[in-house]
Amino acid sequence: MNETTQPRSELFRKAAVIGSGFGGLALAIRLQSAGIQTTIVEARDKPGGRAYFWEKDGFIFDGGPTVITDPDCLTQLWDLTGHDMAKDIELMPVSPFYRLNWPDGVNFDYVNDPDELANEIAKIEPDDVEGYKKFLEYSGHLYEEGYIKLGTSAFLDFKSMVSAAPALMRYQAYRSLYGKVSSFVKSEKMRQMLSFQSLLVGGSPMTTSAIYGLIHKLERLGGVWFAKGGTNMLIAAMVKHFERIGGVIRLADPVTSIDTDGDRAKGVTCKSGWTDSFDAVATNADIMHSYRDLLGHKHRSATATAALKKKRFSPSLFVVHFGLKGTWPGIPHHMILFGPRYKGLLDDIYKNGVLPNDFSLYLHHPTITDPSMAPEGHSTFYVLAPVPHQGKLPIDWEEMGPKYEKRILDEIGRRLIPDIHDRIVTKFHYTPQDFGSDLNAHLGSAFSLEPLLWQSAYFRVHNRDDVIDNLYFVGAGTHPGAGIPGVVGSAKATAELMLEDLG
Numbered sequence: 001m002n003e004t005t006q007p008r009s010e011l012f013r014k015a016a017v018i019g020s021g022f023g024g025l026a027l028a029i030r031l032q033s034a035g036i037q038t039t040i041v042e043a044r045d046k047p048g049g050r051a052y053f054w055e056k057d058g059f060i061f062d063g064g065p066t067v068i069t070d071p072d073c074l075t076q077l078w079d080l081t082g083h084d085m086a087k088d089i090e091l092m093p094v095s096p097f098y099r100l101n102w103p104d105g106v107n108f109d110y111v112n113d114p115d116e117l118a119n120e121i122a123k124i125e126p127d128d129v130e131g132y133k134k135f136l137e138y139s140g141h142l143y144e145e146g147y148i149k150l151g152t153s154a155f156l157d158f159k160s161m162v163s164a165a166p167a168l169m170r171y172q173a174y175r176s177l178y179g180k181v182s183s184f185v186k187s188e189k190m191r192q193m194l195s196f197q198s199l200l201v202g203g204s205p206m207t208t209s210a211i212y213g214l215i216h217k218l219e220r221l222g223g224v225w226f227a228k229g230g231t232n233m234l235i236a237a238m239v240k241h242f243e244r245i246g247g248v249i250r251l252a253d254p255v256t257s258i259d260t261d262g263d264r265a266k267g268v269t270c271k272s273g274w275t276d277s278f279d280a281v282a283t284n285a286d287i288m289h290s291y292r293d294l295l296g297h298k299h300r301s302a303t304a305t306a307a308l309k310k311k312r313f314s315p316s317l318f319v320v321h322f323g324l325k326g327t328w329p330g331i332p333h334h335m336i337l338f339g340p341r342y343k344g345l346l347d348d349i350y351k352n353g354v355l356p357n358d359f360s361l362y363l364h365h366p367t368i369t370d371p372s373m374a375p376e377g378h379s380t381f382y383v384l385a386p387v388p389h390q391g392k393l394p395i396d397w398e399e400m401g402p403k404y405e406k407r408i409l410d411e412i413g414r415r416l417i418p419d420i421h422d423r424i425v426t427k428f429h430y431t432p433q434d435f436g437s438d439l440n441a442h443l444g445s446a447f448s449l450e451p452l453l454w455q456s457a458y459f460r461v462h463n464r465d466d467v468i469d470n471l472y473f474v475g476a477g478t479h480p481g482a483g484i485p486g487v488v489g490s491a492k493a494t495a496e497l498m499l500e501d502l503g
């Protein structure tokens with residue numbers, strides 16, 4: 001049979017992507033856009049991974065990401081085939097980006113307007129206005145080096161790490177984010193304001209590299225956005241786009257094996273018994289789960305699992321979702337409610353692995369931006385607290401969950417909504433155990449590998465496996481790491497490798 005008489009499907013190279021998180025979807029769109037026949041295989045009944053959602057009693061609850069930065073990294077996925085993302089999803093600007101609140105009642109509105117922002121800083125500490133300007137400049141350098149130049153490259157060998165080293169040294173990436181921020185501003189509140197962002201990608205400001213100071217510039221430059229209808233609608237738009245260009249998505253069928261033939265991946269097999277062969281397999285599933293539980297190549301599975309066991313994983317999160325009677329025009333979309341301790345709290349969570357008595361909270365109030373996410377006259381919220389992963393002193397969350405939920409809601413009551421308990425129409429919580437059981441997340445970590453300098457770039461899981469050269473990785477466990485821009489950036493790096501390898 002010559003090429004022209006061959007069945008059409010066999011003319012195309014075929015790839016499988018295991019998992020439909022932001023990284024998996026972005027990779028699948030890139031591959032499909034380049035003419036690789038791509039199938040996503042997802043364990044859960046809905047796509048999105050950490051961006052799963054629930055609809056309860058008329059309220060829409062997004063499970064994970066709510067803050068969208070660098071929208072350009074998403075529009076690129078449509079641009080590849082000349083489509084327009086705006087036709088599939090509306091991104092709405094959010095202002096202030098965040099309101100920060102401390103137990104002494106002080107509020108700080110983190111806005112994008114430079115004069116307003118300078119006023120906010122001056123209210124906290126006039127001397128820090130100048131220091132902030134210098135930090136912004138520093139953050140701009142980090143952004144150029146760490147995000148633009150290195151954020152979408154695959155670090156496959158040590159040489160690539162060495163070539164990045166001079167820039168990392170120049171900007172003192174070996175210092176902690178909090179330490180570096182403290183060299184610019186003197187008020188403790190400003191230090192918290194400029195360092196808490198690393199928590200959004202799973203890193204403690206006390207130990208994570210100063211390179212994560214780039215997030216500040218990323219926010220100032222690209223803004224903070226919210227998808228109309230919730231992040232779940234952005235996921236739905238990505239799936240719609242993927243299917244429109246010919247991609248296939250299989251839901252509710254966990255992959256049970258990445259099948260191999262010698263040092264090559266040859267296909268995947270699912271719980272249902274469905275199996276298919278592929279020219280390349282990429283996994284967006286948890287890195288430990290992929291290597292330990294899925295990879296059929298026993299030797300590689302054992303060596304990679306052993307290496308991963310030595311790494312540090314990010315902590316987890318405890319999330320309380322609640323729908324309330326009433327509306328709160330005074331509560332902005334994103335709030336950080338700092339607790340009485342910062343370093344001590346982070347040490348408890350990251351170092352000691354114990355559940356602290358106090359907490360710093362992130363409060364999400366989507367109905368202030370899009371009231372359609374709750375019944376009329378009602379509001380949707382979620383509040384999350386960083387908590388240790390299950391690796392040090394595992395917590396029985398079945399038992400602890402209801403108590404912890406009440407403590408957190410009481411705190412929101414004390415600080416923002418006094419009659420919160422009387423107004424609750426619906427509520428539920430999500431624990432580290434749920435991250436483990438729903439997402440196969442190792443130790444219930446919310447963000448995969450901790451973003452430490454010695455676990456970055458070359459030292460993260462490589463976008464292409466070192467032994468099985470048609471097995472690829474994408475998502476939070478790979479370079480550059482967690483967060484939507486991070487995993488969408490990893491998809492670009494992985495797609496480039498795959499397209500080169502697939503010819």
Ligand SMILES: Cc1cc2nc3c(=O)[nH]c(=O)nc-3n(C[C@H](O)[C@H](O)[C@H](O)COP(=O)(O)OP(=O)(O)OC[C@H]3O[C@@H](n4cnc5c(N)ncnc54)[C@H](O)[C@@H]3O)c2cc1C
Pocket residue numbers: 018019020021022023024041042043044047048049050051063064065066067068069200201253254255256284285286289294317319384438439440446447474475476477481482483484485487
């Ligand atoms: C509560 C929360 C809030 C966050 N807030 C923000 C935010 O505001 N902004 C931001 O940028 N980032 C945020 N993040 C981080 C961000 O959500 C994640 O880093 C990112 O979504 C992870 O994407 P991923 O591509 O790694 O895949 P994941 O979302 O981890 O998805 C992996 C997918 O693989 C699937 N899978 C696992 N095992 C199998 C299997 N055996 N077979 C088939 N499929 C499998 C899973 O079901 C899942 O769908 C937040 C995270 C959390 C948890």
